[in-house]
Amino acid sequence: MTRRKLLMTWLSILGVLSFRMDGYGSGSGPDKGWKAPRELVEKLAKRRGQINYVEEKVPKYTLPDPLAMSDGSKVGDAAAWRVRRRGEILELFRTHVYGRSPVRRPQGMTFNAFDLDRTALGGLATRKQVQVNFTGSKDGPSMDILIYLPNAVKAPAHTFVILNFGGNHTIHADPAIKLSTSWMRSGGKGVADHRATEDSRGRDSRSYPVEEILKRGYALATIYYGDIDPDFHDGFKNGVHPVFDKLVDGKRAPDAWGAICAWAWGLSRAVDYFETDGDIDQRRVVVLGHSRLGKTALWAGARDERFAIVISNNSGCGGAALSRRQFGETVERINTSFPHWFCENFKRYNGNEDALPVDQHMLVALMAPRPVYVASADADLWADPRGEFLACKHADPVYRLLGVAGLGVTEMPGLNRPVQNGAIGYHIRSGGHGLTAYDWQQYMDFADKHLAARDKP
Numbered sequence: 336m337t338r339r340k341l342l343m344t345w346l347s348i349l350g351v352l353s354f355r356m357d358g359y360g361s362g363s364g365p366d367k368g369w370k371a372p373r374e375l376v377e378k379l380a381k382r383r384g385q386i387n388y389v390e391e392k393v394p395k396y397t398l399p400d401p402l403a404m405s406d407g408s409k410v411g412d413a414a415a416w417r418v419r420r421r422g423e424i425l426e427l428f429r430t431h432v433y434g435r436s437p438v439r440r441p442q443g444m445t446f447n448a449f450d451l452d453r454t455a456l457g458g459l460a461t462r463k464q465v466q467v468n469f470t471g472s473k474d475g476p477s478m479d480i481l482i483y484l485p486n487a488v489k490a491p492a493h494t495f496v497i498l499n500f501g502g503n504h505t506i507h508a509d510p511a512i513k514l515s516t517s518w519m520r521s522g523g524k525g526v527a528d529h530r531a532t533e534d535s536r537g538r539d540s541r542s543y544p545v546e547e548i549l550k551r552g553y554a555l556a557t558i559y560y561g562d563i564d565p566d567f568h569d570g571f572k573n574g575v576h577p578v579f580d581k582l583v584d585g586k587r588a589p590d591a592w593g594a595i596c597a598w599a600w601g602l603s604r605a606v607d608y609f610e611t612d613g614d615i616d617q618r619r620v621v622v623l624g625h626s627r628l629g630k631t632a633l634w635a636g637a638r639d640e641r642f643a644i645v646i647s648n649n650s651g652c653g654g655a656a657l658s659r660r661q662f663g664e665t666v667e668r669i670n671t672s673f674p675h676w677f678c679e680n681f682k683r684y685n686g687n688e689d690a691l692p693v694d695q696h697m698l699v700a701l702m703a704p705r706p707v708y709v710a711s712a713d714a715d716l717w718a719d720p721r722g723e724f725l726a727c728k729h730a731d732p733v734y735r736l737l738g739v740a741g742l743g744v745t746e747m748p749g750l751n752r753p754v755q756n757g758a759i760g761y762h763i764r765s766g767g768h769g770l771t772a773y774d775w776q777q778y779m780d781f782a783d784k785h786l787a788a789r790d791k792p
């Protein structure tokens with residue numbers, strides 16, 4: 336053996352060893368692919384008997400083929416996908432899952448900038464705050480967009496847009512961020528009588544590494560989701576629903592939009608604004624969301640192709656996870672806990688997932704050929720990490736039909752081994768349900784690769 340070969344052999348042995356050590360303690364080696372941590376499965380199975388956390392108990396299921404039309408005919412080329420099948424799938428999701436929103440942007444919508452500081456965050460950023468009045472009336476529903484632009488980068492900036500859970504003022508301690516006056520869910524620090532108090536300023540900053548994002552050259556835009564529609568079931572009397580709902584005989588239709596669709600619609604209104612702001616590169620807007628807002632990001636990206644990249648963080652049931660697996664949260668569970676999230680028709684599939692004409696791999700496929708990224712967390716079994724991975728895997732044939740490399744792997748990667756080879760990114764990281772600095776790093780790496788490749792505006 337030559338000295339070089341000997342050295343290579345040693346290096347590869349060392350490589351394998353360090354690979355193994357990384358996965359230690361998780362119950363799954365990165366070389367073998369992720370498996371749900373056994374102790375956690377046992378604990379959860381005991382605590383919530385009616386919910387399935389055991390892989391072996393996942394029922395046998397057959398997924399609808401994204402590349403077969405509802406009449407059974409095959410989708411054999413990119414044009415057939417584009418012209419026939421994509422619209423058909425979108426329509427199925429509208430009818431059966433998320434509901435139908437107004438088709439056009441609201442007439443008379445206005446954008447009112449109420450803050451501009453070119454020396455924000457010690458000179459790192461330009462901060463803007465803009466109120467979007469959906470009907471053009473100050474008394475009508477509105478949302479506030481908070482934007483940080485990186486001063487070190489020449490405009491227009493590549494931008495991440497994300498809905499937040501607690502009000503714009505919770506993402507950073509910057510005292511100039513307007514304290515939200517909207518309705519809030521109770522429970523979080525700094526919320527009294529469903530309103531934010533000063534104590535909630537910067538409360539959620541760990542999920543929004545604003546300085547890191549800016550230093551990597553990205554702009555960040557964020558909106559409080561409750562501005563668009565407060566997150567509780569009130570019969571669709573508040574937020575944007577009563578203003579834009581089309582009632583039939585005084586009633587909402589079974590495919591009328593639920594809250595997730597309203598939040599997604601709000602994200603599209605943010606893009607309407609970006610189109611008017613020369614500081615933002617409207618062709619390089621990345622939509623990202625966590626959990627229920629990860630479901631929202633996916634639906635936003637499916638509905639509106641102006642989003643260049645779509646990222647779902649721990650979105651689970653009704654997001655990236657396959658419904659038919661019935662692992663962790665199920666369709667019945669989610670429709671019971673959150674009856675206002677989806678359209679009324681979705682309830683027909685409670686305990687009846689096989690009857691759904693779609694599954695969530697088809698939602699991921701609706702992003703094609705645009706890049707999409709799905710991320711899971713080791714301890715977040717409620718969101719069914721394997722189901723989220725499988726949705727990516729079964730969306731892959733659509734990407735390939737369109738001539739784009741999709742996921743590029745067929746087995747789940749190990750913990751903290753991001754897959755970013757093609758236009759479908761995926762990772763499962765250690766830890767629980769949450770949006771972390773690690774997740775952001777992967778998303779920015781992914782965006783670096785894909786946004787630079789887009790045509791110049």
Ligand code: GTR
Nearest residue numbers: 625626627628651652664669
């Ligand atoms: C849970 C819900 C999940 C997920 C999560 C969240 O209670 O069951 O589907 O969306 O909330 O949004 O934090």
